[in-house]
Amino acid sequence: MLMVLSSHVAAAAEPLGRRIVLENGMILLLSEKHDIPMVTVSMAIKAGNTAAPVDKPGIASLTASLLTQGTARRTASQISNEIDFIGGSLSVSGGDDFASAGLRVLKKDLATGFDLLADVLMNPVFDQKEIDRKVKEILASIQQQKDEPNVVAGEAFTKEVFGRNSYGQTNEDIAAYLPKLTQQEVVDFYHARFGPKGAVIAVVGDVTESEIVQMLNRFFKGWKQSERPLPASIEPPRIDKNIVRKIHKDISQANIAMGHLGISRNNPDYYAVMIMNYILGGGGFSSRLMDSIRDNKGLAYDVHSAVVALKEPGRFEITIQTKNESANEVIAESLREVGRIRSELVAEKELADAKAYLTGSFPLRMDTSAKIAGILVSIELYNLGLDYPQKYAGIINSVTREDILRVAKKYLHPDRMVIVVVANQEKAKLKD
C-alpha cells in the first residue's frame, strides 16, 4: 500500500504554481503549461452571497451576471461578438462565498481576452434595460426549475437547514426580491464588493511569468476598491429534532433530500469528515449507501451523500430518487447507515480503500488546465499551501478509524435531520 502511495507523491513533486502579488493587490497564481497554445483563467472575487445584505437575496448573482452585459466601452452584443469571434469563452457568475470569473482563449488572443475581462470587471454600466432583461430571464428560469423535482427538494432542504443565513437563499426568496430591486442597489453592491482586494486570479497555460505579470498590471491598472467587512451573518436555525417536509408533485419518483448543517472548509476535522463521507455515501460504488440501496436492493439509480464545506459551515446532504412506493424504505435504510457509522468503527479495509482512492486519484484532479486553475484558487482561498498536492497523501493517511468514529458522532445527527420528500404523496405514504 505504501509503495503505491509514494509513487503518486513522487509524480507530483513540483509545486503546482507560483504566487505573485500584483500592483493593485490581486493575488496571481500561475502555472505555466506550454504544450498547447491556450490560456485558462479562473478568478474568485469576494462578492458572493455572503457579501450581500441579507435582505437582498439574489443581488450578488444578478450583479455578477450583469458585468458581461455592457461596459463603458462595449455593449453586451459587442462583448459576446468579440469573445465568440476569437473562439474564446468569458463568464462571470455568483456563488455562496465568492463571485467567479472565467476566461479561456488561444495564446494568440491573450491581449484581447484580458482587455475584455478587465473591461467587464472594471467598467460595467448596469444599463436599466439589461437589468430588466436579466431579471426577467432569472424569474423565468426560477419558474422552469419548479419542473425539476430534485431542485424543488434541494430548495426546501436549503431553506430548512439555513433559514435566513446567506447560504439559505432560495429561488423563492430571489423571485420575491428581484422585481423590487433598483439599478442603484446593483451599482452600490458592485462598488462595494468588486475590486482587487482579496481577488484571486489563477492563470494556467502558455504564458511566462514576466509576460502575464506585465499584462495583468497593464489591464487591471487603476482598479481600486475600499475594503469593507462582510455584513454580519445570521446564524442558521437551531434544529433539535427531525423535521419532515412533504411536497406533493404528480411524478413517478420520490426525490429525497435529507441532512443538516455541515462543516466549514477550514475545520481541522475536514479530512476525516471527507473520508467518513466517502465511506458512507460519497465514494460511488465503494460507499455503503450505494451498496445497500442501489446495488443490493435496486431501489435507486442515484443515491449519494455529500459534504459541502464552505467558508462558513455548509451542509451534509443525502440525495436519493426512488419510485414513490419505496420512499419509506430508502429513508429508513439511510438513517440506519448513518446510525451505523456513528456507532461502529469502519472496517480496516474500508478505510484503507478510501485512503487509496483519495490519494491515488489526486493526479486525476490536476490533469487539465481547468482543474489546475480550480485547485490553485482553492489553495489561495483556504490557505492550503502551494505544496498541497505533496502534503495531501500524508494528511489523508494519518486519519484513523477512531478519527472516523469521532467525527461521525460529532457531525452526523440522525435525530436532528431535515428530511424533504418531493413525491406523489398518496403513493409514497410516508411514515412520520
Add this chain to the structure above:
Amino acid sequence: MSFVKIVALISLLSVSGAAISFGQDLKVTEKLLPNGLKVLLKEEHKAPVVTFQIWYKVGARNEKLGTTGMSHLLEHMMFKGSKKYGPKQFSQVVQRNGGNDNAFTGKDYTAYFENFASDRIAISLDLESDRMQNLLLDPKEFLSERDVVKEERRMRTDDDPTNTMVEQMTAAAFIAHPYQWPVIGWMADISNITRDDLFEHYHRYYAPQNATIVVAGDFDTKTLLPMIEKYFGQIPRGPAVPKVGAVEPKQLGERRIIVKKQAELPAVFAGYHTPDIKHADSFALEVLQGILSSGKSSRLYKALVYEKQLALYAGGDYDNVANDPNLFYVYAGVMPGKTTDEVEKALYAEIEKLKTAPAADEELQKAKNQIESSFIMGQDSIFYQAMLLGQFETVANWKMLETYVEHIRAVTKEDVMRVAQQYFTEDNRTVGILVPTGK
C-alpha cells in the same frame, strides 16, 4: 438545461466541436489484431495520467422494438460481475487503485473507460479483457439492476416533461429506423428484457472484431501494445455481427407531435433529417450550427433570447457523429407569457434567413474560429481526445479527425446557404411541442 441531458444520454458528444488537432498528424499508433480488435494509442506526457477506453459497436441502433434498452441494460450488467472479478468488485478494484470508471451507451456504441495515474493502466487490461469474454449475468443481479434502470428512466425522462416530449418527437421523426427509440428503452420494453436476451446480445456484439480500444495519456506504446496483445489477442473472433439494414425513407411532409404534461413552461423542438459525418455536407452543416447556435452572439440566442425575449433558451444541435443519418435539432424554451406559436415562427424565421441570404464573411469566419479553437483547446484533456477517437472510429474512421479542420476551413457561405435550403425544409421537419397542463 434539460435538453442537454437528453443529448448526453442519446449520443454523447454529438454536439459541434468534434475537436481535432490543428495539424495533420494526431500521433496515433493504430494496430489491428488478428482477431479483429482495433487498437488506437495516443501518447501524451504532460500529465501522469492515462485513460483506457473500449468502444463496442453496439447501441440502440442494434435493438428491436419490444426489447429496446438492451444495450444500455447490458452496460449496467457489465459492472455486476465477471469470472475473475465478481459482483461489486469492478469499480471497487478501480477505485482502490486511485482510478475513476464509468460507461455510457448511445445509439451507435457502448463505451467503457477507466482513468488512472500512469502506473496503474495494466489494471484496465485485466478488467476489460475479463468482462469482454466472461460476464456472469447473474439472474438475481439482473433483476435488481433492471429495477435500477427503471429508476434511471423515471429520473431522466418520465419525471422531466421536456425530455418526455423530445423522446416522443424523435420517435415520430423516425418511422422505419432504430434511431426512433430512446437509448434507455421504453419502460415496458425494459420490463420485457430477460436475462437470456442479454446473454444473447452480449455474445453477439461483445466480440473483439466489434470493438476498438483507445488509450491516451502517459504510457509507452512499446510496452503497452504488447501487453494489450497479450490480454486481448487470445480472445477468439466472434461470429459476424448482424448488419442493421434499416433505412429511414425520405420524409415527405411535416410531422407534429403534441405532448401534454404538467409543466411550468412550454417548449418547441424541431428535428430535420440531415446526413452524418461521412457525408461531404456535414462540414457545412457544422458551420451552420455554429452560426445558429454557438455563443451569445449566435443567431438563435441573439434573436430569440436576447432581442425579442421570446425564449428562455434557444439553440441548434447537429447530431452527426452517427452511423446513419440523424437529426439536426433546433429548439427553444418558451418564456412566460409567450406562445409556442410565436416561438416556433421565430425559430423558422432565423432558418429562413440562412436560406435566403449568405452569412456575412465575419460571421462565417467566427463560426470557423470557434470550431477550430475548440479543437485546439480540446487537446488539453486526454480523456476528450480518446473520446473523439473512439467515437469517430466506431461510426466512421478515426482518420477523419486529421482532415476535419481542413474541411471546415473550406466551407463557403454559399455552401451554408445551400445546405440550409436543402435540409431545412418544412417537409423534412418533425416538430415537438410541450403543452403544459394544469397543476
